[in-house]
Amino acid sequence: MPLDWDNVHLVVFDVDGTLYRQRPLRIKMARDILLHTLLKRDLNVVAVLARYRRIRERLGDEEAIDFERALISQTAAATANSPDRVRAIVSEWVERRPLKYLAACRYPGLPQLFAGLRRSGKSIGILSDYPAEAKLEALGLSANYVVFAGDEGIGVLKPHPRGLESLIATAGVKPQQTVLIGDRADRDGIVARRAGAQALIRSSKPIEGWRTFARFDDALFSPFLVSS
Structure with a gap:
């Protein structure tokens, strides 16, 4: 079905x-x-990152409250590291080092889409399970509202709706006036539905029960894209 923009x-x-x-x-x-x-002849970084990602995914499935504390402590215990050492590895390899590569990996059409949304009077929000401010800067994008799952007052990963509900409330709009664009139906799609918002899932193939698109220059976004 078409989206009523x-x-x-x-x-x-x-x-x-x-x-x-x-x-x-x-x-x-x-x-x-x-x-x-x-x-460095050091396998510790590999072990910590692998276990960190598996535990993080599980804590999302469990909708664990105060997930960051549990994530660090469980990863530390599972890899025989101190919590401080785990935090340092995650900060370096998950948050800082990827930043220099992000611009080259950005999907085509996003700056144009963001600009078109603003021209049309739409507010732009970001909802991420990871810290997002530095990533947005590296991608050359900006938003009106940014919510990270670890923010004070949130503390829970998708698909728990708390983060999206907080973002909607801050923006001063109704859930049904909100569209969440993501790449995972089991996380982004579900969190949108639970918050009463609409969902768009980026996927190269149709997903039964979900409105999908393959590219950011898709006809779905044509109201916001200026023809050359």
Whole structure:
């Protein structure tokens, strides 16, 4: 079904996998981690990151409250590291080092779409399970509202709706006037439905029960894209 953009006042984007291509980023980061491992003869970074991601995914499934504390403590226990050491590894390899690669991995058409949304009077929001401000800057994008799952008063990962509900309330709009654009129906799609918002899922193939699109120059976004 077509989307009634006239009744949409807030467009919320997920970040990872939605604003940039994850596969080329993962290839670049895997190369960097391998080089670090060989030069330092240290497998600890690999072990910590692998366990951190698995635990994070599980805590999202469990909708664990205060997930960051549990995530760090459980990763530390599972890898025989101190919590401080886990935080340092995550800060370096998950939050800082990927930033230099993000611009090259950004999906085509996003700056034009963001500009078109603003011209049309739509507010732009960001809802991310990871810190997003530095990533947005690296991507050359900006938003009116940014909510990270670890923010004070949130503390829970998608698909729990608390983060999206907070963003909607801050923007001063109604849930039905909100569209969440993401890449995972099981996270972004579900959180939108639970908050009473609409969902758009970026996918190269149709997903039964969900409104999908393949590219940000899709006809779905034509009201906001200026023809050359």
